[in-house]
Amino acid sequence: MLRDSSPMLREAPGNAERRRLAMLIRAAIVRGDFTDGKIPSEPTLMRDYGASRAVVRDVLQQLAETRVVSRTHGVGTHVDVGSIFDFYQFHGVDVIPEQSTYPRVIDRSVVDTPPVAHERMPDCGPQVLRIEYVAAHGDFASTVSTNYFVIPKAARLEEVEFGHNIYQFLHNGGVKLSSSEFILGAMLADEPTAVRLSVLPGAPLLSLEQVMYDEEGIPVCFSTVALRADRVSFFSRVARGGGHALRSADDVIDPLEPRRV
Secondary structure (H helix, E strand, O other): OOOOOOHHHOOOHHHHHHHHHHHHHHHHHHHOOOHHHEOOOHHHHHHHHOOOHHHHHHHHHHHHHOOOEEEEOOOEEEEOOOOOOEOOHHHOOOOOOOOOOOEEEEEEEEEEOOHHHHHHOOOOOOEEEEEEEEEOOOOOOOEEEEEEEEOOOOHHHHOOOOOOOHHHHHHHOOOOEEEEEEEEEEEEOOHHHHHHHOOOOOOEEEEEEEEEEEOOOOEEEEEEEEEEHHHOEOOOOOOHHHOOOOOOHHHOOOOOOOOOO
16 A cells, blocks of 8 residues: 655545545536535535534534535535536637626726737737626626727727627627637736636736737737636547547536536
8 A cells, every 4th residue: 555655745534534525526516416416415415425513514524614515504516606607618710608707807908018918919900809708606806807909909808798708798799609629727816817817926826818809810808817717627638549529518517517427
């Protein structure tokens, strides 16, 4: 049996049991395994996972404190907020994803083109349309997205209704896409971003840079996004020989609508 070679890497058995159970419940939530979003009862979890009542209660309490689940006396435990979106589904080039990001627009301004935006969109000109929104499911924001649009290509976006996600917004403004690309990374929250996303300064976040291209293949939008890492999922599948084994957007599981799989 392998053992940790350093005392710094060792873990108390009780901590390991709680960590594993929490990860398993999180995985079940992300995959939509719980019918109607209802988490099994404590006795059922104890039986299914071979865990003690103390461990199950501790894990459910921890998940509630991080707003993965909500617990109501006499009602039970339910999924609170799952993933905001799945990245594969959310490219939104062929179709408009139905999944809402619960956007709330906080800025809509014409501004001088930032140098980085000009690098990503060489033909954007001296000014761009900046649209900033937060994704807020419930009382807190889990994502803040700042988007720079080419003028005059996206001029109609100054006035149209945003809709349930950015691809609906582009559609409302008459902008059609041919492709989009994501650069996914990680960052530590600076103080202003931490306040915006209701996390502590220095908390780990996901960072996202996106460029979207119009029907002629010309960049029409550049976005920078900070996301709470506990509110996003990423799905990827690769087949041998370069084939594509990805599910279509219609087949991607929406964790906000849990169902048995």
